[in-house]
Amino acid sequence: MNVKSFVKKYTMVIALVAVFILFGLLTHGRLLYPQNMSNLMLQNSYVLVLACGMLLCILTGGNIDLSVGSTVCLVGALAAQLMDKSGMNAILVIFICLMVGAVIGGWQGFWIGYVHIPPFICTLSGMFLFRGLGRVILKSKTVPVKDKTFLNIFASYVQIPGLDDNKIKWSALIIGIVIALIILITVFTGRAKRARKGYAVGPLGSELLKKVIIAALVVFYSWKLANYKGIPVMLIWVLAVVFIYAFITSKTALGRYFYAVGGNEKATKLSGIDTRKVYFLAYLSMSFLAGLSGLLMAARIASVNGDTGNAFEMDAIGSCFIGGASAYGGSGTVAGICIGAIFLGVINQGMSIIGLDNNWQYIVKGAVLLVAVIFDVVSNHKTGKA
Amino acid sequence: MADHILVMKNITKEFPGVKALDNVNLEVERGEIHALVGENGAGKSTLMNVLSGTYPYGSYTGDIIYNGEVCHFNTLRDSEKLGIVIIHQELALIPELSIGENMFLGNERKGRFGIDWDRTYHEARTHMDQVGLKESEHTMIKDIGTGKQQLVEIAKALSKNVKLLILDEPTSSLNEEDSRMLLDLLLSFKKQGMTSIIISHKLNEIAYVADRITVVRDGSTIETIDNHDRTVDEDRIIRGMVGRELSDRFPAREHNVSKEIGLEVKNWTVHHPVYTEKIVDDNVSFKVHKGEIVGFSGLQGAGRTELAMSIFGHSYGTGISGQLFINGKEVKLTNERKAIEAGLAYVTEDRKGNGLILPQTIAVNNTMARLDKVCNNGIIDTVKENLVAEEYRDRLKTKTPSVQQAAGNLSGGNQQKVLLSKWMFADADVLILDEPTRGIDVGAKYEIYCIMNDLVAQGKSVIMISSEMPEILGMCDRVYVMNEGKIVAEMDIADASQEKIMAAILKSEKKEEEKQV
Numbered sequence: 019m020n021v022k023s024f025v026k027k028y029t030m031v032i033a034l035v036a037v038f039i040l041f042g043l044l045t046h047g048r049l050l051y052p053q054n055m056s057n058l059m060l061q062n063s064y065v066l067v068l069a070c071g072m073l074l075c076i077l078t079g080g081n082i083d084l085s086v087g088s089t090v091c092l093v094g095a096l097a098a099q100l101m102d103k104s105g106m107n108a109i110l111v112i113f114i115c116l117m118v119g120a121v122i123g124g125w126q127g128f129w130i131g132y133v134h135i136p137p138f139i140c141t142l143s144g145m146f147l148f149r150g151l152g153r154v155i156l157k158s159k160t161v162p163v164k165d166k167t168f169l170n171i172f173a174s175y176v177q178i179p180g181l182d183d184n185k186i187k188w189s190a191l192i193i194g195i196v197i198a199l200i201i202l203i204t205v206f207t208g209r210a211k212r213a214r215k216g217y218a219v220g221p222l223g224s225e226l227l228k229k230v231i232i233a234a235l236v237v238f239y240s241w242k243l244a245n246y247k248g249i250p251v252m253l254i255w256v257l258a259v260v261f262i263y264a265f266i267t268s269k270t271a272l273g274r275y276f277y278a279v280g281g282n283e284k285a286t287k288l289s290g291i292d293t294r295k296v297y298f299l300a301y302l303s304m305s306f307l308a309g310l311s312g313l314l315m316a317a318r319i320a321s322v323n324g325d326t327g328n329a330f331e332m333d334a335i336g337s338c339f340i341g342g343a344s345a346y347g348g349s350g351t352v353a354g355i356c357i358g359a360i361f362l363g364v365i366n367q368g369m370s371i372i373g374l375d376n377n378w379q380y381i382v383k384g385a386v387l388l389v390a391v392i393f394d395v396v397s398n399h400k401t402g403k404a
Numbered sequence: 405m406a407d408h409i410l411v412m413k414n415i416t417k418e419f420p421g422v423k424a425l426d427n428v429n430l431e432v433e434r435g436e437i438h439a440l441v442g443e444n445g446a447g448k449s450t451l452m453n454v455l456s457g458t459y460p461y462g463s464y465t466g467d468i469i470y471n472g473e474v475c476h477f478n479t480l481r482d483s484e485k486l487g488i489v490i491i492h493q494e495l496a497l498i499p500e501l502s503i504g505e506n507m508f509l510g511n512e513r514k515g516r517f518g519i520d521w522d523r524t525y526h527e528a529r530t531h532m533d534q535v536g537l538k539e540s541e542h543t544m545i546k547d548i549g550t551g552k553q554q555l556v557e558i559a560k561a562l563s564k565n566v567k568l569l570i571l572d573e574p575t576s577s578l579n580e581e582d583s584r585m586l587l588d589l590l591l592s593f594k595k596q597g598m599t600s601i602i603i604s605h606k607l608n609e610i611a612y613v614a615d616r617i618t619v620v621r622d623g624s625t626i627e628t629i630d631n632h633d634r635t636v637d638e639d640r641i642i643r644g645m646v647g648r649e650l651s652d653r654f655p656a657r658e659h660n661v662s663k664e665i666g667l668e669v670k671n672w673t674v675h676h677p678v679y680t681e682k683i684v685d686d687n688v689s690f691k692v693h694k695g696e697i698v699g700f701s702g703l704q705g706a707g708r709t710e711l712a713m714s715i716f717g718h719s720y721g722t723g724i725s726g727q728l729f730i731n732g733k734e735v736k737l738t739n740e741r742k743a744i745e746a747g748l749a750y751v752t753e754d755r756k757g758n759g760l761i762l763p764q765t766i767a768v769n770n771t772m773a774r775l776d777k778v779c780n781n782g783i784i785d786t787v788k789e790n791l792v793a794e795e796y797r798d799r800l801k802t803k804t805p806s807v808q809q810a811a812g813n814l815s816g817g818n819q820q821k822v823l824l825s826k827w828m829f830a831d832a833d834v835l836i837l838d839e840p841t842r843g844i845d846v847g848a849k850y851e852i853y854c855i856m857n858d859l860v861a862q863g864k865s866v867i868m869i870s871s872e873m874p875e876i877l878g879m880c881d882r883v884y885v886m887n888e889g890k891i892v893a894e895m896d897i898a899d900a901s902q903e904k905i906m907a908a909i910l911k912s913e914k915k916e917e918e919k920q921v
Contacts, residue, residue, distance in 0.1 A: 217787045270782050271775045278772060281761035288719060288750065288758055289773040289826075290741040348763055 029393070030342060030357045037361065041368030048371050049364075052246035055239065060318065062363035063256045064090070064311040068334035069341070069355045070263035071304035076338050077267075077276040078300050079283065079347035081137040085126065085144030086308045086334060090327030092152035093119050093312030098161040098322040101168060108167035112313060119309015122148065123302035131297035141301075145331075153324040160323040163316050172317030176249040187248030194240020198233035205229045252314060259307065264352035276300060280347025336383065337362055340390040362386070408469075409434040409568060409599050410455075415466035417454055424450045425464070426623040432568070432601060437594055439614035440603045442645055443845035447623040448603045452570050456490040457483040470568075487567030491557045493576060493843075499546035503537075504528035506545055507560040531559040535589060549705070551582030558589070569593070569600045575609060576843050579704040579871050587613045605845060607638040608874075619644035642846055654878035655850065657857040661881055662694040665732065666865030667748070667834040672726035674707075674714040680722050684710045686889040688726075692834065692865040697856060699880035700869040701905050707889040708869045709753060712836045716750035717743035730834065744773055749832030751823055753839035753869070755816075759823045762812030766804060766822050767793035769811050773830040796825035800855060817848025824855055835859060836867045841875060853879055873902045887912045 025032065042049050049055075068086055075081050097115045100106045126144055129135040163169070176182075178189040205226055212219050243249055267273040278286040279296045287293045311330070316322050341358025343350025362383065369379050410432040417425040425447050432438045440448045453459050455468060457477030468475045470486060477483045480490075497506050504525045513523045528541040537555045539548055545556065554574055561569055571590075575583035587609055590600055604610055610617060617629040617636065627644055629636055642653075668691040676682040685707045692698045700708045713720035715728065717740035728735050730746050737743040743750075752758040760769050767786075770793040771778050778789045793807035802821040804814060811822055820840065827835060837856070841849040856879065860866055870876050876883055883900050885893040885908045893908035 212787070215787070269784055269786075271779050271784055272782060274768070274775060274784060277764065278761055278768075281764050282757075284758045285752075285761055286772070288716075288740055288752060290717070290739075290744040291772075292739070292741070348761070 030340070030354065030361065030390075034357055034361045034364070037364050037368070041364060041371075045368060045371045049368055050242075052242045052244075054367060054371065055242040056246045056250065058360075058363055058367050059253050059256070060250055061367065062359055063252050063314055063318070064330060065333045065337055065359045065362065066256050066356060067259050067307050067311050067314065068304075068330060069337040069359050070259055070352060071307035072331075072334040072338050073263070073267070073343055073350055073352060073355050074276050074300040075137065075304055076335075076343045076345075077280045077347055077350055078297055079280045080345045081130075081297075081300075081347070082141070082331070082335050083126070083137065083144075083301060083304045083308075084141040084331050085122075085148055086304065086311075086331035087327040087329055088145045088148035088152065089119060089122055089305050089308035090312040090315060090330055091322070091324065092122070092148040092155070093309040094316040094322040094326050095152040095155040095161070097168070097313055097316050098163050099155055101163065101165040102161050108165045108171065111165075111168065112171065115313055116306065116309050119306045119312070120302060122309070123305030124298075126305060127298035127301035130301055131294040137297075137301070149324075152326075156322065156324055158324060160321050162321045164320070169317055169320070170251075172252055172255065172314055173320075174251050175247040176251065176254075182248055185245075187244045187246075190240050190244035190248045191237075193249060194237050194243075197240075198236045201229050201233045201236070252318065255310070255314065259310070260352060260356060267352055272299070277348055280344075280349075333359075333362065336387050339394075340387060342394060344394070345391065358390075406431075407434045408432065409471060411467075411469040412451070412455065413467045413469065415451065415454055415464055415468075417450055417459060417464040424623055425454070428466070428620070428623070428625050430618055430625060431628075432599060433616070435594065435597050435599055436615040437590060437600045437602060437613055439610045439617045440601060440620060441605075441607065441610060441617060441641055442620035443847055446620045446645075446845075448620050449572060451620070452490055452572060452601070452603065455483065456480055456488060456570065458490075484564055487565055488570070489561040489564050489566040489568070490570040491554075491561060491572065491574065493573040495550075495553050495557055497545045497553055497556060500544065502542045502544055503532070503539060503548075503556050503559075504541040506556060507531065507563050511564060527563060528559070531562045532556075534562055535559045536585075549582075550577045551579070551585070551704075554578065554582075554586060555589075558586075567599065569598060570603075571600065572603045573605065573843065574602065575604060575606055580873070581703060583609060605843065606872075607641050607846075610641065611636055611638060617641060621645060645846060653846070653850065653874075655854050655857055657860070659881055660861070661696040662863065664694045665691050666694045666696075666730070667692045667867075668729040668732075669715060670727040670729070672711065672715070672728075673724070674710055674721040675723035677720065677722050684721060684889050685714065688886075688889075688891055690884055690891060690894075692867055694833075694863050694865055695860045696881045697860055697866045697868055697879055699876035699883040700867065700886060701873060701876050701883055702871075702886035703909060704871065705888075706886040708886050709838055711886075712750055712838055712867070712869060715743075716740065716748055716836065719743075719750070744830055744832075747831065747833035749773075749827035749830055749835045751827050751835060751837045751840060753842060755819050755823050760811045760819060760826075763810055765793075766797070766802070766807040766809055766811055766814075769822055770796055770807070770825050770829055773826055777829070792829060793825075796829060800825055801851060815844075815848075817844035817851070820844055820848070820852060821855075824852070828859070832864070834865045834867070836869070838869045839871065840868065841870070841872070849875075873905060876900075876905075877902070885909060 072083060075083050093115045096118060097111050100111045100114070101108065126140055129140045130137050176189055181188045209219050209222070267276065275286070275291055275296045278291065279293050283293055312327065315326060337359035338350060338355045339345060340361055341350070341355035343355060365382060365386065366379060369382065408431050412428065412430040415425050415428040416423070428447070428451055430451065440451070442448050454464050457480050460478040461476035468477070470488070475486070498509065501509070507528050508524050513520045513527065525541045532539070532541060535555045535558050537552060537559060539552060545553060574586060578586065590602070590613055593600065602614065611631065611634070615632050617631055619626040619629070619641070629640065629644065670689045672685060672688045673683060674685040676684050688711060702708055710720050714724050717737045718724055719740055728737060730748070735746050737746055737748065756762060761772070767790050771789050775784065778785050778792060790807055797804060797807055800821040802818050804818060811819060814822065841852055856866055868876070868880060877897065877900060880897050882897060883895050883905070884891050885905050887909045890912070892912035895904065
C-alpha cells in the first residue's frame with residue numbers, strides 16, 4: 019500500500035491521533051491523566067451507544083432520528099420516577115424502561131417504514147412529543163436517582179476483592195492484557211482457519227502490525243484505568259453495544275439489508291427484501307438504544323431533569339458523519355463512527371481541561387463536522403470520476 | 405476540399421490509469437449527419453465530452469477546430485455559445501417543470517423584472533412546432549413520454565441556436581415508431597443545413613440516417629465509412645466495430661422445447677397503482693414451456709413491463725386478479741420474496757435504477773436476491789460469497805479485475821451480466837428478461853444471447869420482453885404481441901416477421917378505434 023492510499027484509508031485515525039497529540043500538548047499532558055482518560059470514555063458512553071443506532075438509520079439513506087435526546091429524557095425520567103416514587107425493584111425498572119424505548123421505536127418505525135412518513139418529520143414530532151412526556155413524568159422537577167442496585171449496574175467500577183484493594187486496580191490491567199492476547203491470537207487462528215478451507219490468506223505483516231497496535235492501545239488504556247478506579251461497568255455496556263452492532267452490520271444478512279436499502283431501495287425490494295421492515299428495524303433499534311442511553315445517563319448524573327439528553331441526537335449524528343458514514347446512505351462502519359465519537363470526545367474533553375468555555379466548544383465542533391463532511395464528499399467525488 | 409464545420413485533431417485524453425482516447429481524429433462536414441459507432445467503452449462519449457467542454461481545455465491534448473478556428477472550451481457554456489449542443493442519453497429535464505420552463509432553464513428569457521414568461525412560452529411554441537411536438541408548452545415533463553421528452557430536448561437545442569447537434573444514444577429508450585420519427589426529423593433538419601453527430605448502438609438506424617460513419621474502437625478512430633448513397637449495411641459496420649466478422653448476430657441453438665409448462669398465466673388483469681380505475685393489463689393469458697424462449701413484442705406502453713412486474717410478486721399495480729401456475733401448481737405470489745422462492749426471476753429493464761446497487765461490490769450484488777445461500781444462521785460467509793461471485797464472473801465472462809469492484813464502475817454490458825448472475829444465483833426456473841440488451845454493444849449482446857441459450861438448454865423457461873424486433877425474431881421460439889394491455893397475437897417464430905408483428909399491433913389499434921366510434 020502506498021502512502022496516498024494509506025492516508026485515504028486511515029484519514030480519521032490519523033486525524034484522531036493528531037488531535038490527541040495536539041490536546042495532549044495543549045493540556046501539558048493532563049489529558050493523559052488516568053482520571054481524564056477514564057472520563058473520556060464515560061462522558062462519551064451515550065454518544066457511542068446512540069451513534070450505533072443512528073448508523074443504521076443513516077445507512078438506510080441518510081435518514082436521521084431527531085427524537086433521540088427526547089427519548090433519553092423520557093426513559094430516564096420514567097426510571098427515576100419509578101425508583102424514587104414507587105420504590106420499584108431496579109431490575110424490573112430497567113426491563114420496563116428498555117421496553118418503553120422499544121415501544122417508542124416501534125411507534126416511529128411503524129410510521130416511517132409502513133406508512134412512509136418522512137423520517138425527518140416523524141422524528142421531529144417525536145422530539146417534541148417525548149420531551150413533553152418526559153417533563154410531564156418529571157412534573158418539571160429534577161428527580162434524583164439513589165437506588166443502589168441501579169447505580170451498581172450502570173455506574174460502578176469492577177472491583178475484585180484481593181486484586182483491587184490497593185491504589186492500583188490490577189483487575190483492569192489483567193483483563194486488558196487478556197483481551198490484547200486474544201486479539202493477537204485470533205490473527206493466527208483466523209489465518210489458519212482460512213488456509214485450512216483453502217481460501218486466500220493476505221500478507222501477515224500488515225495484518226499483524228495493525229493488531230499489535232490495537233493490542234498495545236488496549237493494554238495502555240487498561241493501565242490508565244488501573245491507575246484510576248478500575249474498569250467502569252458503563253464501559254462494558256458500551257463495548258457490548260458496539261460489538262453487537264459491529265457484528266450485525268459487517269457479518270449478518272440483516273446488516274447487509276441496511277446497506278442495500280441505502281444503496282438502491284428499488285433494487286433491494288425487487289430482490290425480495292422487505293424494505294419496510296428494514297426501516298422499521300432501524301428506528302426500533304435506535305429508540306431502544308436511546309432508552310438504554312437514558313438509563314446510562316440517569317445513573318451517571320444520578321438525577322434526571324427536563325433537559326436531560328438535550329441535543330444528544332446531534333452528537334450521535336455528528337459522530338456518524340465525522341466517522342465516514344455517507345450522508346446519502348449506503349456506507350459507513352461501526353468502527354468508523356466509534357472513531358468519530360472518540361474524536362468529538364477528545365475535542366470536548368481537551369477543551370474542557372484547557373478551560374475553554376462551552377460556546378467555543380460548539381464552534382469547534384461545528385467546524386470539525388463541516389470539514390469532515392467536505393473532505394468525505396470531495397474525496398469521493400474525485401474517486402468517483404476516475 | 406470539403407467544407408469541414410468541425411475537425412478534431414490528435415485528441416488524446418487520459419484518466420488515471422487509462423487512456424480513454426488515443427490520437428483520435430474526426431472530421432465532420434457542414435450539413436451532414438455523421439454517426440459515431442463503437443462498442444461500449446470505446447470512447448465515443450468521452451470524445452463528445454471533450455468537444456462540448458465537459459472536459460475542459462487542458463485536460464486533453466490535441467486541437468478542436470470549429471468553423472476554421474481553434475477553440476478552447478472550458479465549460480459546456482463556451483461550446484453552446486458557438487452553437488454546439490449535446491443531448492445526453494440520460495435526458496436532463498426536470499419532471500416537475502413545464503416544457504417551456506425546461507427549454508429555457510439556465511437560458512431564461514429575461515424581461516425588465518425577472519423572467520418574461522410571455523416571450524418564454526411564445527418562443528417555446530415556435531421551437532416545439534419546428535420539431536412537430538403537439539403538446540401544450542405548459543405541460544409538465546412528467547406527463548409526457550420519453551419520445552416526446554427527447555423532442556423537448558431537441559427543441560431546447562434549437563432555442564440555443566444550434567449549428568452542430570450532438571445526440572448521444574437518442575433512441576435507446578424509444579420504440580421503433582418514435583425512433584423513426586426522430587430520425588426523420590434529423591433528416592429534415594439536415595435539409596435546412598444543420599449538422600448533426602449521432603452516437604448509437606442501433607446500426608439499422610445509423611445505416612438509415614447517416615451520411616458518413618466513423619468507427620471508434622479502443623479509444624482510436626478506426627475508419628470513416630461513406631454512406632451518402634445509403635449502401636452500407638449493418639454487417640459492414642459491425643466488422644469495423646469489432647475488428648472481425650460477426651457471422652451471426654444470434655448464436656445458434658437447438659430448439660428443445662419440452663411439453664411441460666414452466667409458467668402459465670390465466671386471465672391476468674392489473675390496474676394502475678395511482679389511477680386505480682385504469683386497466684394496464686387486461687385479461688392476459690399466456691404460457692411458457694420448459695426449455696423455451698418466449699418473446700413479448702409490442703410498442704412502449706403496451707403493458708409488458710407492468711405485466712412482468714405484477715407477476716413477479718405484485719411489484720407493480722393494484723387490483724391484480726387472475727391465476728398463476730408454476731410447474732402446473734397454482735401459486736399466489738403476493739410479494740417479491742414469495743416470487744423468488746417459487747422460482748421466478750424478474751431481470752429489470754432499468755439495471756441502474758431497479759437492478760443493481762451501484763456503489764456496492766459485484767459480490768454483494770450477486771448474492772442479493774438469495775443471501776441466505778451464503779449464510780449460516782444469518783451470518784454471511786464473505787469468503788463463500790466471493791467464491792460465488794468469482795464463479796459467475798468466470799462463467800459469464802464478466803470483464804472485471806476483481807469481484808470487489810463496485811458495480812457502478814462496470815460498463816453497461818458487464819453490469820447486465822452481473823444482474824443476470826444475481827438471478828441465475830437465485831435458482832430461478834422461469835426468468836423474465838426485460839430488455840436484456842438495452843444500451844449494450846454488439847459483442848456483449850451476443851454473449852447475453854449465449855447465456856439465454858444456456859439457460860433454456862438447462863430446461864429453464866425464459867421470457868424476453870424486447871422492443872427490438874430482430875432480437876425477438878432471432879432468439880425466440882414463440883412470440884406474443886401486446887398492445888394497450890392486451891395480447892393481440894401469438895405466433896410461432898417460423899411464421900413471425902417484423903411486418904406481421906407490426907400488422908398485428910396496427911390491426912388491434914384499428915379495432916379499438918372502431919369500438920370507440
